[in-house]
Amino acid sequence: MKTLRLIGMAIVAIIMSVNFAACSDDDEDIDVSQLEGTWGLVRSAGWDLCSEETEKYEWDYTCDPYNPNSGDDECYKLVIKKLTDNTYSVVAYCYYDNSSKWQMDGSSQTLTLNGNTLTVSQTNGDYGYFESYANLIIESLTADKLTIRTKYDNVQTKSDPEHRHSSDYTETFVRME
Template identity: 40%
Template sequence: MKTLRFLGITLLTVMLAVNFTACSDEEESLDLNSLEGTWMLIHSKGWELCSNAPEKDEWDKDYDFSTLNSDSERIIITKIADNKYSFSFGYYTGTNWYNEPSTTGTINGQTAELKDSPYYSNPVIESLTSDRMVVRVTYNEVSTGEEGHYHSGDITNTYIKK
């Protein structure tokens, strides 16, 4: 009986230790050596809701970056200084690449803190390897105009390095 109780207590202790370890509130730090380069969108899943649209727009879509088309998107990330990067977001117009004006930013934990970006508000890099990056953006914006428009969404994009 003592052996059975001892095994039960040991098993309970191990389970509690695993649960406490798995529930850390700290953000995982990224190996930023892989961040610099050209990243092509291969998958996007998410939703957007706008006050001027009657329904929530939802999608779960794969993209083939090897055949450029109007759905092709990329991010070019260039290191400027220690923990300071240039981010250039672009999409294919059907004949050439259109790049939005570059923005600069830093990485704090897993969050990219972008300066003056009209499109992405502090995206979170959920995972980063030498050839794959998963980025999540959540936003909830309300305009200050007379009509009080709102725009909210939750988007997870997967990129591969070209």
């Protein structure tokens, strides 16, 4: 009887330890209802490496989307509209140093959302704000703030198969509308 109780306690201990060793959910839940809107870039930081270069190009700059002429760097805003449950259109606008208004930058894009990962499913023109081969991760999304991490490694360009790019950067946006 003592042996059965010991075996029973050992089985219970094993079952409980398996329960506590469950995998954690790495994808933070985001409230996708907050994604639609107009977002102004406030910070961009990261690095880029071209196969023709020996050193990474690193940057960390801020801008004020409400006063885009205040800095030396180009300021961007994104207009994100929901198309279906997990599909969004994105149009980027840039406020160049010598202009006096927001101008469309590139072409509109269609993005598909899966968890906290965005994938470029279509670019309607030559180029869009997001690279089609990049991993786009929404690191945070609230009613007022959106942070997207863009990462790609050793990616071939369309025009030159020998030319490759790697990059890892984070952009933080604030809701403008």
